[in-house]
Amino acid sequence: MTYDAILLTSFGGPEGPDEVMPYLERVTAGRGVPRERLEEVSHHYLALGGVSPINEQNRALLAAMRERFPERGIDLPIYWGNRNSAPFFADVVKEMYDNGHRRVLAWVTSAYSSYSGCRQYRENLYQALADNDLVGKMVIDKVRHYFDHPGFLQPVIEDLEDKLQAMVKDGLDYSEIDVMFATHSIPDAMGETSGPPALRETFEKPGGAYEAQHLAAAEIVMNKVHSDLGVSSVSWQLVYQSRSGSPQIPWLEPDVNDAIRDIHASGKKGVIVVPIGFVSDHVEVIWDLDNEAQETASELGMYFARVTTPGSSLAFTDGIADLILERVNGAAAQALSPLGPWPSQCVAGCCPNLRRELKVIAEASAE
Known part of the structure; x- marks a missing residue:
């Protein structure tokens, strides 16, 4: 496929104290998040000077x-745009x-399948085209999910290997450490x-493809x-963080803090947290972890x-x-898990908007 530009x-995220609440209101619009929860989260940003690190990253x-990219043979201009803050x-x-x-x-700076991590971006980009009367005049496609790509x-x-070795050097045995x-x-x-x-019933509920992709990664x-360090005794698990919705709605668990308490009760002495769901050290990493x-x-x-994020x-x-390069010149797709490589285009009904159906970019037939 021929493209003439790339969009990061x-x-x-906010870049000043006055931007924090308007930003949080945009992020949570229509989701029933209590005002007190927004105020609580705003203090996380304000503790960092009202500036999210995500834009600088x-x-x-x-x-x-x-x-x-030019060294890799990609000679295309690269732009950057955001869902919730400038550059919009x-x-x-x-x-x-x-x-x-x-x-x-x-x-997209999201490696996994979910409404908020994929379809919502496709809705937002369609709306950006519509806002500028560019539907049918400009095409925007989207790169596939990359949760199991070696570069990620x-x-x-x-x-993680460095952090494990450092903890062992401090006197812990590998069996006393849990990786979250x-x-x-x-x-x-x-x-x-x-x-x-078509694949939805093959995944465990309630996590679905979202959880399956994280477990694969x-x-x-x-x-x-384990192979590099020559050990097999390091336990690990998938945990969740940064819940922001209505308390009446069930969200994926366990929460990272509850999980830390549980492993302590089981006798573990050390915990290493890997923010596998994030590509950079933004507020959810810096504050919540x-x-x-x-x-x-x-x-x-x-x-x-x-552990660090890819950054x-x-x-x-x-x-x-x-x-x-997979999309530009048909380079072979790389994937390290049986789930991949993930399809290059999302099909109709993938990661649906459960509140109302909106038009999207980059959608293939469900057939």
């Missing part, structure tokens, strides 16, 4: 992509069109409906770590460490280039 597509990744999708779509671009390939997982593997792979919790209903309709990481989860472990007298590392930047 992300979530966004995206600027670093954008710079890395612009530097590395509508503004960037207009800029791309005004600059002469008509076929754009979007790469290699930085995680390397840092943490990701953003989502409502059970969103988990159950994640992924293509975690298993890849742990198999490599580096602050709250670490505090829970500290109160219990446990060793605690947190703008060379391995991850090259992984993104691999994904782009």
Whole structure:
């Protein structure tokens, strides 16, 4: 397929105290999140000066992509747009069109299947086209999910090995350490409906494809770590964090803090948290893990460490280039789990909007 531009597509975040509440209101619009929950979360941002690290991290990744991609044979301009903060999708779509671009390939800073991590971006990008009267005049396609791509997982593997060895050097045995792979919790209903309709019944509920993809990524990481370190006794589990919805709606569990208390009760002495659901160290990582989860472990007298996210590392930047080349010149798709490579296009009904159906970009037939 021929494309004339690439769009780094992300979530966004506030860049000053005055932006925090308007940002949170945009993020949670129509979802029934109690006002007191928004105020609670706003304090997390305000504790960091009202600035989310995500935008600066995206600027670093954008710079890395612009530097590395020509060396990989990708000579396309790269733009950056956000769902919930400037640069907003509508503004960037207009800029791309005004600059002469008509076929754009979007790469999203979300590696997994879910409504909020995939379909909502496709809805938002369609709306950006509609807002600019560009439906039918500009095409935006989307890169596939990459939860099991080696470029996404290699930085995680390397840092987890370092963190495990450091904890053992401090006097713990590998069997006394639990590795927790943490990701953003989502409502059970969103988990159950994640992924293509034809595959939905093959996944355990309520986590669905969303949970299955995370478990696949975690298993890849742990198999490599066990092999590299020559051990097999490190326990691991998938945990969830950052719940933000109505307390009456069930969300995926266990919460990371509850899980830390449980392993302490079972005799574990150390916990290493791997933010496998995130590509960079934004607020959900820095506050919910580096602050709250670490505090829970500290109160219990446990060793605690947190593994880095892929960020703008060379391995991850090259992984993104691999994904782009799959679509640009038909390069072979790389995947390390039996679930992959994930389909290059989402089908109708994939990760549905459970409140109302909206038009989307980049959708294939369900047949």
